[in-house]
Amino acid sequence: MKAFANLINQLNSSTKTSDKLKALSDYFAVATDKDKVWVIALFSGRRPKRAVTATQLKTWCMESINMQPWLFEECYNTVGDLAETIALLLSNQHNSSQNFPLHHYIETLISIEKESEAVKKNYILQSWQQLTQDEIFVFNKLITGGFRIGVSQKLMVNALAKTTQLSSSVITHRISGQWNAANTSFHHLLSEEANSIDASKPYPFYLAYALDGALKDLGNENEWQAEWKWDGIRGQIIKRSNELFVWSRGEELMTDKFPEYQIFSNLLHNGTVLDGEIICLQLNTGNTFKPLPFALLQTRIGRKNISKKELSNSPVGFIAYDVLEYDGEDIRNKPLTERRYLLEQIIQAVHHPSLQLSPLIHFNNWHELAQQQQNARAFDAEGIMLKRKNSVYQVGRKTGDWWKWKVAPLTIDAVMIYAQKGHGRRSNLYTDYTFAVKDGDKLVPFTKAYSGLTDKEFAQVDAFVKKNALEKFGPVRTVKPELVFEIAFEGIAASNRHKSGVALRFPRILRWRQDKKADEINTLEDLKQLLEQYGK
Amino acid sequence: MALIEFSDKGLYCPIGNFFIDPWKPVDNAVITHAHSDHARWGSKNYLCHTQTKPLLQLRLGNNNYQTVDWNESVYINQVKVSLHPAGHIIGSSQIRVEYNGEVWVVSGDYKLENDGISGEFEPVKCHTFITESTFGLPIYKWKPQQEIFQQIQQWILNNQSQNKCSVLIAYSLGKAQRVLQAVTKVTDNIWVHGAIYNTYETLINAGWQLPLLKRVTPETTKEALHNAVVIAPPSADGTPWMKKFYTYSVGVCSGWMQVRGNARRRNVDAGFVLSDHADWNGLLQAVKATEANKVFVTHGFQSAFARHLNEHGIEAAEVKTAFGDEEDVQENNSGSTNE
Ligand SMILES: [Zn+2]
Ligand SMILES: [Zn+2]
Numbered sequence: 001m002k003a004f005a006n007l008i009n010q011l012n013s014s015t016k017t018s019d020k021l022k023a024l025s026d027y028f029a030v031a032t033d034k035d036k037v038w039v040i041a042l043f044s045g046r047r048p049k050r051a052v053t054a055t056q057l058k059t060w061c062m063e064s065i066n067m068q069p070w071l072f073e074e075c076y077n078t079v080g081d082l083a084e085t086i087a088l089l090l091s092n093q094h095n096s097s098q099n100f101p102l103h104h105y106i107e108t109l110i111s112i113e114k115e116s117e118a119v120k121k122n123y124i125l126q127s128w129q130q131l132t133q134d135e136i137f138v139f140n141k142l143i144t145g146g147f148r149i150g151v152s153q154k155l156m157v158n159a160l161a162k163t164t165q166l167s168s169s170v171i172t173h174r175i176s177g178q179w180n181a182a183n184t185s186f187h188h189l190l191s192e193e194a195n196s197i198d199a200s201k202p203y204p205f206y207l208a209y210a211l212d213g214a215l216k217d218l219g220n221e222n223e224w225q226a227e228w229k230w231d232g233i234r235g236q237i238i239k240r241s242n243e244l245f246v247w248s249r250g251e252e253l254m255t256d257k258f259p260e261y262q263i264f265s266n267l268l269h270n271g272t273v274l275d276g277e278i279i280c281l282q283l284n285t286g287n288t289f290k291p292l293p294f295a296l297l298q299t300r301i302g303r304k305n306i307s308k309k310e311l312s313n314s315p316v317g318f319i320a321y322d323v324l325e326y327d328g329e330d331i332r333n334k335p336l337t338e339r340r341y342l343l344e345q346i347i348q349a350v351h352h353p354s355l356q357l358s359p360l361i362h363f364n365n366w367h368e369l370a371q372q373q374q375n376a377r378a379f380d381a382e383g384i385m386l387k388r389k390n391s392v393y394q395v396g397r398k399t400g401d402w403w404k405w406k407v408a409p410l411t412i413d414a415v416m417i418y419a420q421k422g423h424g425r426r427s428n429l430y431t432d433y434t435f436a437v438k439d440g441d442k443l444v445p446f447t448k449a450y451s452g453l454t455d456k457e458f459a460q461v462d463a464f465v466k467k468n469a470l471e472k473f474g475p476v477r478t479v480k481p482e483l484v485f486e487i488a489f490e491g492i493a494a495s496n497r498h499k500s501g502v503a504l505r506f507p508r509i510l511r512w513r514q515d516k517k518a519d520e521i522n523t524l525e526d527l528k529q530l531l532e533q534y535g536k
Numbered sequence: 537m538a539l540i541e542f543s544d545k546g547l548y549c550p551i552g553n554f555f556i557d558p559w560k561p562v563d564n565a566v567i568t569h570a571h572s573d574h575a576r577w578g579s580k581n582y583l584c585h586t587q588t589k590p591l592l593q594l595r596l597g598n599n600n601y602q603t604v605d606w607n608e609s610v611y612i613n614q615v616k617v618s619l620h621p622a623g624h625i626i627g628s629s630q631i632r633v634e635y636n637g638e639v640w641v642v643s644g645d646y647k648l649e650n651d652g653i654s655g656e657f658e659p660v661k662c663h664t665f666i667t668e669s670t671f672g673l674p675i676y677k678w679k680p681q682q683e684i685f686q687q688i689q690q691w692i693l694n695n696q697s698q699n700k701c702s703v704l705i706a707y708s709l710g711k712a713q714r715v716l717q718a719v720t721k722v723t724d725n726i727w728v729h730g731a732i733y734n735t736y737e738t739l740i741n742a743g744w745q746l747p748l749l750k751r752v753t754p755e756t757t758k759e760a761l762h763n764a765v766v767i768a769p770p771s772a773d774g775t776p777w778m779k780k781f782y783t784y785s786v787g788v789c790s791g792w793m794q795v796r797g798n799a800r801r802r803n804v805d806a807g808f809v810l811s812d813h814a815d816w817n818g819l820l821q822a823v824k825a826t827e828a829n830k831v832f833v834t835h836g837f838q839s840a841f842a843r844h845l846n847e848h849g850i851e852a853a854e855v856k857t858a859f860g861d862e863e864d865v866q867e868n869n870s871g872s873t874n875e
Contacts, residue, residue, distance in 0.1 A: 012796055012800065013800070013805065013807070015800075067674070070843070071840060074673060074840045075674060078675065080795075080797055081797070085675065088676075428795075
């Protein structure tokens with residue numbers, strides 16, 4: 001446990017990727033195989049089932065040090081992390097612990113999952129007694145999850161590659177999928193001879209730049225193909241060696257996240273690679289579809305195990321844009337028109353509602369296309385993709401042949417009325433704000449928004465909050481309604497859970513309007529009009 | 537009439553007609569210590585500890601200063617005033633105020649552990665105690681200075697083995713002199729930022745025995761700083777000034793380093809939990825030792841600490857002061873004022 005607590009400390013305190021890589025590979029070089037397997041599992045999101053709830057941890061901690069709940073909450077709000085708060089509050093002063101290896105703690109936690117509350121409590125309290133502060137922190141994290149340490153799967157894979165002689169893509173492939181750390185040996189997971197070609201290997205994605213010039217600069221409209229730009233995750237579906245693989249643009253293997261795609265394993269031929277959008281789809285009669293909000297997809301990606309309910313609430317489909325490999329042949333150098341023809345053949349042959357062809361937008365001249373672009377929201381698209389008909393499929397972000405043309409976000413000017421401290425990196429700055437619009441002489445809160453300011457602006461707003469806090473409600477400060485921000489969002493819907501009657505999609509701070517005063521902000525009426533227009 | 541009132545200029549003793557750590561110019565100011573949020577410019581007369589005077593001269597220029605030693609009493613308009621060690625920084629004092637048998641003590645900033653340079657905190661019995669609460673939450677518990685010093689020394693040796701310069705971030709008055717004690721045990725190649733050098737010279741002139749330090753100037757070469765230790769104030773952290781030390785590691789000495797998020801946000805390579813303020817247990821111990829029946833809490837987590845005292849049978853109230861609210865403390869954390 002000491003070595004693992006050390007690793008977490010190093011990962012936590014270093015900001016350089018090279019340091020993190022070194023810390024990880026140093027750890028992998030000396031840790032026991034059993035511990036290594038668990039670290040791989042933990043860092044790839046395979047936390048063991050939660051044996052103890054956060055509330056139980058909190059309660060037992062308060063009991064054992066005889067602390068009032070309000071004081072615990074104060075501490076928690078200051079620290080911003082439950083596992084750390086508990087570790088700081090217990091903070092045994094002794095420096096050496098009874099030291100079991102990492103897997104011992106994890107396996108015990110698994111073994112008590114079905115036991116009575118008393119057994120669990122006894123084990124947790126006893127472990128807290130025996131561990132040092134840093135170790136209590138990681139022990140708690142094993143239960144609550146989320147080591148906020150900035151280790152991507154990719155970084156871990158690279159560290160493993162350094163210690164195992166296997167290539168990163170092979171490791172990525174091996175550690176993806178369904179395996180259980182409790183009964184998988186390190187040897188089984190990674191040390192096998194890996195001389196078979198890596199069937200899962202995706203092609204690098206071709207990415208478009210945002211259109212910056214005028215449409216007419218693109219030349220003759222007949223040379224261009226237009227499609228909707230969908231709001232999901234760009235992905236590749238690969239069928240090779242009788243196996244199906246799904247990769248995201250972030251080069252994450254996500255095959256298991258989307259059981260809906262398993263059917264394609266039978267329907268696609270070996271040696272097929274499709275490029276398209278992973279997206280939640282509502283399927284209608286006549287093989288038409290309606291894309292569902294990105295937020296639904298997000299709930300799916302966040303989960304390790306997907307319930308039946310989620311499968312039916314947020315069914316995932318694939319809107320195919322392109323085919324990169326056909327019949328085992330890399331066809332990226334064929335012109336788009338040819339690839340598109342092949343793609344249409346494939347989709348027709350598969351004939352499954354979860355695999356949709358990206359529809360083309362018909363237009364006779366640039367003017368017509370510009371009008372269509374304005375309508376993108378009505379089609380649940382974020383804008384338009386323009387691709388030169390004779391373009392080959394390039395590698396990475398390249399200018400010239402492919403362009404993305406997004407619709408401008410909806411915006412509203414609003415005043416900040418509440419502020420709360422951020423968590424994690426920003427746990428001491430007021431960075432989470434609630435915004436309001438005017439309704440007569442009242443202010444009506446309608447959204448929270450987080451991102452969108454620079455560090456410097458955050459510091460300025462933070463200083464404002466500290467000087468102008470009117471009231472406290474726990475961690476929330478009511479502030480003088482003075483700072484005006486332009487809030488951008490991608491969609492708006494009616495909601496009776498919100499005071500304002502609307503819920504926004506992807507609200508974010510577009511800019512701080514230091515040129516505007518609080519009485520110049522938009523009104524509730526303005527919001528309702530947007531709802532009328534775009535709220536479907 | 538209360539012996540001490542909370543006025544818009546700071547703590548005020550109406551009978552004695554003097555202020556303690558006023559944040560606006562007044563006629564008579566009694567100063568707990570030389571940090572800029574406690575010792576402000578513009579008053580006619582200052583009363584402070586003997587060791588504080590040269591530091592005030594450095595920071596506020598020449599003024600009318602009257603000095604006393606610890607436990608030496610002076611009368612200001614029949615009010616008996618004496619200073620008692622607070623253990624915070626060099627010269628830092630608690631102010632004891634007595635009139636007609638009633639005793640109030642203003643703590644200023646303090647810590648209980650004897651750090652070897654600031655004098656040992658003296659518990660002073662009183663009826664009313666005005667305490668700071670910078671680290672007034674139970675998540676703040678300090679380890680003994682010796683243990684933190686060992687961490688710092690280990691870190692320096694480690695950097696040296698990798699041919700790195702060690703840049704220690706510490707407040708120029710207090711923390712810088714304190715960590716020097718740890719640093720001199722492992723190296724004599726010690727450099728400091730100009731702000732710290734000024735304080736150093738003042739202390740040397742006042743008769744303090746301090747190890748030899750070199751000032752980093754525009755002429756200082758990278759080679760000279762090879763494997764060295766550089767002590768710099770928080771304001772220098774992350775500025776072009778740091779570019780001089782091409783391979784370096786940054787360590788921050790601050791109580792705020794207790795919380796992981798703070799160390800991460802400040803982008804430091806190493807955080808050393810070393811504070812010149814009392815931790816939670818220190819605050820509780822200090823309050824109990826005064827045997828006060830009324831406690832006013834300023835300067836930090838005053839509402840939480842006051843509520844906790846009330847729940848444990850000690851009558852307490854929170855007071856907002858210009859050097860005392862949670863928000864100032866948070867700014868401390870980003871390095872804009874003295875801790
Ligand atoms: Zn101070
Ligand atoms: Zn202070």
